[in-house]
Amino acid sequence: MEQRTPIQTEKEKGDRAGYLFVLPYIIFFLVFTAYPLIFSFILVFHRWNIVGPMQWIGLGNFATLLHDPLFWKSLWNTARFLIIHIPLQIAVALVLAEILNQHIRFRGFFRAAFFLPVVISGVVVTILWQQLYSTDTGLINLSLSKLGLSRVPWLTSTTLAMPSIAIMATWKNVGFYVVLFLAGLQSVPRNLYEVAELDGASKIQQFLKITIPVINPVVVLVVILSTINGFSLFIEPYVMTSGGPLNSTLSTFLYIYKEAFSFYKMGYAASMGFVLAAVILSVVLVQRKIVETDTYT
């Protein structure tokens, strides 16, 4: 009795609209994601100055990289940046967020003030801080000498230049993390504190034993985001120091940029990009292992 009519035509029609809608993305993906990804994988085995023919050198780029002191120095510089930047950023952001989380008047104003540098171009921030940091004419050193202290060679000392940049980067980004932490803090159930209060826990204990574990996911997020952003450190040393003095602020990414677009060593730069990506990935994985707890998940 069952009549088997050919069906599915309507479904195909629905299909058609769906494909039509995602078609732009598929083209975009093929051209701007898949192709570069595949091409970069080919590129790392070649020497190429973009004008001439590509020359196969196998793992030559990676061999060069292993013996390139500047590459390792740049990685170390980036590491120094992260080591100062991340803890400083988390500490400042947490404190500010915790204060904002109290019953504070003008909370909106303060939040907006902290957030201001986040929306301003990194170029502006860098030019501005270059001025503030200036050894002879900078606002900071002028203030210090007014107070009878000696001037600090913020950007001209090989030991201080990178920490100075890290402090500036913290100043620029911390507002963003304040907002993330604030959202996290507001999600902590009030009654947890009430119970702790009854148990006689001090405010500090409450913060360490309740707040920190509950907002652990936000901490993880903040650590990972600032790591990823930190590894793409570029415009700050580019504008401020061009990587100097004595390459002490040469970040890996700035080094890659210079190799690729000043010296047109495309294959080599792409290889460094690969290694840097691998480093980022492993650092993030390790961080997750260390930072992530499953207390309240």
Added chain:
Amino acid sequence: MAHVLLKNVYKIFDNQVVAAKDVTLEVKDREFMVWVGPSGCGKSTILRLIAGLESLSRGEIYIDNVLINHIPPKDRDIAMVFQNYALYPHMTVYQNLAFALKLRKRSKTEIDRRVREAADILGIGDLLHRKPKALSGGERQRVAVGRAIVRQPKVFLFDEPLSNLDAKLRVQMRAEISKLHSRLEATMIYVTHDQVEAMTMGERIAVIQDGIVQQIEIPLNLYNSPANLFVAGFIGSPPMNVFQGSIENNTFVGKDIRVSMPQTFQGKLERTTEVVLGIRPEDIHDISAEPRLSERSIVRATAEVIELMGNEIFLYLRKGDTPFMTRVSPQTQISMGETIDVIFDLSKLHLFDRETGNRI
């Protein structure tokens, strides 16, 4: 106007849920047909198949003898009223009503005329410049109906349009939609899970369960001769009493109840012996009311719960382990725990095959 035909329609979802199984039914021109069934029975899905919002897995759907399987919703000349009103929140009532006509490139004057006509019919003329947010539930539902009317479609599809309204408003809108039908003389299919709505509004009713059409009938026949146990239990409130048992020598033998079968059943009972006996609460009478019945059977039972409804009493009785209920007149004198003799009207008995559930 229009006539709708579903032929061997199947709808099987990707997750293997069967929403329609070999559905064949016809909605006549200008008919008001109600599809009723519990939620999840597939009735809404079948309606959406007609609308073209879901695709058939197999089968054919015709409107006015034109196969519409492959025609997109907008070209099927149908209009649909949704349970959640589905008004466009960012448009005024006027824009909501005019939207479909605008898409069909009707002239401004025609659109305006038709919108105002529909608004007049529904009494929403003074709401035209409000947004849906500023309307009450009832007003929103009127606008939703208005949006269908404006289209002057061949077929109106209603998908549980009243279930979000409160009880009082529902009764009022029920009457209005019925009036609307007689005024517009359009073909209408109305889906509901509420059997009262079905009985009061439908010219014919289709009872649907598990994606299968159980019975299509005019309301009275549906009530008086349900085709199977499901329909018997679903239509009527409070529901029909059912007793499991068997037929022995033209007598129904249940665990606690014995009823001799009336003449009408004789000859039909040879094949089946395992049966279910059904009788509606109003067909069981209090003996003191002295009903004049040609064929009757007396049962003595204990009153367990007595619900006073004002115009009648719902009496929950028990004989042995077998509970059943009856509706008796408010004059009946009885209190809890007392025994009472009640009379089964044997001319109103329903008998079903226990295995298949079908009416005998």
Added chain:
Amino acid sequence: MFKRTLFYLALMVGAFTFIYPFLWMAAATLKPEYEIPQLSFFGSRITAESYRLVLEKIPVVRAFFNSLIVSASVTASVLVFSSMVGYALSRLKFKGREIIFTVILFTMMIPFQITLIPMYVLIVKLGWTDTYLALIVPYMINAFGIILFRQFFKAIPQDVIDAARIDGCSELRILFQIVWPLSVPALVTVGIIVFMMTWNEVLWPLIVIKKTEIMTMPQMVALFAVGGQAENLIGVRLAAAMMLTIPVLVVYIFFQRHFIQSMATTGLKG
């Protein structure tokens, strides 16, 4: 009470730290050059000399319009195309839908350090260097936008979309006439973030644009500060930076709540 005062004090110091440098910068650009390295906030007189010099040395107005063209095109395109994909992924049924969604999630995890150089090569091969195309096309769709739209569109009642289908809308019309008006918060969020990211982007323009006429504003200001054009004049560099600040600042002052909310909900920084 003491504690509250302490809190407010800390907040004031914080706010001062974040705002004062900008104020100082604004004031410094209006001072005579030789007075900038002095501690006093105001100079002896107000002068627009620094700004005059910037305008004389670099076509910063042109760069402003370049940035505006690029950012506006990218934002419009992301809104249109990402919402189309988001709509298809949340509201249309088709084979391969889940695969595409997985691919999109995957692309979000690719570090741009890997694709940057081949992307440059691609732009060179396409002959797009020193054109707006190089700045716009590679940013026309974005995965985060797709995912945010998909999430948001999922919450729109099915009935409204069905009603529109019956009323006679094509899927495109449903998206733009029905779904868009119901998704203003999502559009604002994606719009703000994409606009800001594009406006502040400096690395990519530095790579693909060498011609002054096509340069974006941050790129031009960065090159101006790095190169010798500023002749070591502090005021001029700060004035250039100030001109780059003002457009974003104005928008931020009016929409700061949206800025903060957008970035907090998405966890994305401009």
